[in-house]
Amino acid sequence: MQIYLPIAEISVNIYLLLGIGGLVGVLSGMFGVGGGFLITPLLFFVGIPPAVAVATSANQIVASSVSALFGHIKRKGVDYWMGTVLLIGGLIGSTIGVQIFNLLKAMGQVDLLVNLCYVVFLGIVGGLMFIESINALRKSKRSGARKRRRHNWVHNLPFKVKFRISGLYISVIPPLMVGVFVGILSAIMGVGGGFIMVPAMIYLLGMPTKVVIGTSLFQIIFVSAYTTMMHAITNHTVDIVLALLLLIGGVIGAQFGTRIGAKLKAEQLRILLAALVLLVCIKLGLDLVITPLDVYSLGTGE
Template identity: 80%
Template sequence: MQIYLPIAEVSINAFLLFGIGGLVGILSGMFGVGGGFLITPLLFFVGIPPAVAVATSTNQIVASSVSALFAHLKRRTVDFRMGSVLLIGGLIGSALGILLFNYLRGLGQVDLLVKLCYVVFLGIIGALMFVESLNAIRKTRSGKRPPRKKHHWSHGLPVKVRFRVSGLYISVIPPILVGVLVGVLSAVMGVGGGFIMVPAMIYLLGMPTKVVIGTSLFQIIFVTGFTTMLHATTNYTVDIVLAMLLLIGGVIGAQVGTRIGVKMKAEQLRILLALLVLLVCGKLALELLLQPRELYSLGPVGAS
């Protein structure tokens, strides 16, 4: 069933969009990520303009994250204090990211920027997560206990706060910086930032994996919601019809993903997420390197 998207100005199969939303919702529930790192490239692949894909995908991220968060609230695996600190940085980063997005959109370079950001960030994060997950699985099979957390430079920073749910007593500066980075990525790339936040919370902040997923979802909800409003009011690139189809699929998928995630080990979840990140990265990199079918396009006279 074909449906016309007024802002994107293309006709797309409605069931295809519903399926994309459902798939990303499952990932949100399993891994604690908003799923934007996957849904935005998938929208590129089916013909949605990058500017519209970035702005609209954040709607779906909000819905799937809210749906998945309820399941984690029941298990009490959400650190609201840590989530609030991350949120402060995230809101600041979102505002900065929108300014950068608008500037590059004015120059006509936003499409290239978005795709390059995906290739660079997904490649680095996916590779690091894959190597670490393999090492963790090997240590588990050999019967070795995981090493105790070591203190590093971030633990010596000022303004320390006790995060009881996470069992941490650290400075708020690293979480705020992580939040700022995720906020910028949310605005520029149309992602919740979970693919960076989850590894950062585990390896940089030292949070336990069972708390990381719920806390990540809590922060993602507000940052992506804020980013959506900024895109809608400044760029007018949020397609409501596209957003609704993705929302329905995302909410249903998130509940399924949460149930799957509970039955899997943390190391298995991380290596699956790493493989998925690398797969999307490879697909985008290939598209940037290969010669397009149409070397140029025609537009109305005077169009930028």
């Protein structure tokens, strides 16, 4: 069954869009990511214009993240104070990111920028996370004893605050900067930023994995909602019909993802997320360098 998308100005199979939303919802519940790093490229692949895909993806991320968050709230896996600090940074970053997006759109370079950002960030983050996850999995098999967290430069910064649920006493500067960076990415790439934020919360801030996913979702909800509103007001690129279909699929999928994630170990979740990030990166990278099957050129008719 085909459905016409008024803002994207194309017709797409309705079940395909529901399936994309459902898949991303499962990922949101399992890994604590909004799923934008996957849903935006998938929308590219089905013919949605990049500007519409970026703006509308942020809207779907809100729905799947809200649905997934409820499961983590029940398990008391959300650090609201840490989430609030990340959120403040995220709102600042989103405002900056939307302005950059508008500037590049006016220059006609937004499509290339979005694709390059995906390849670079997904490649770096996925590679580092995959290597670390393999090492963590090996260590957990060798010994069940947990090592004490090592202090790094983060613990020497001023303006320290106690985050009780995370069991941390660190400066608010690092989580604030993480929030700003993720907010910029959210606006430019149409992502929730979980694929950057989750590793940063684990490896940079030293948060326990059991609270990272829920806290990440808490921040993603508000930043993605704000980003969607900004794109709708400034660019008019949010397709409500597309967003609704993705939203329905995302809400349903997130419930299954939360249950699956609860049954897997932290190391297993991290290595699965890393593998998925790398696969998307490779696909987008190949699309940038491989000559398409339908090669055509524009010219004046004679």
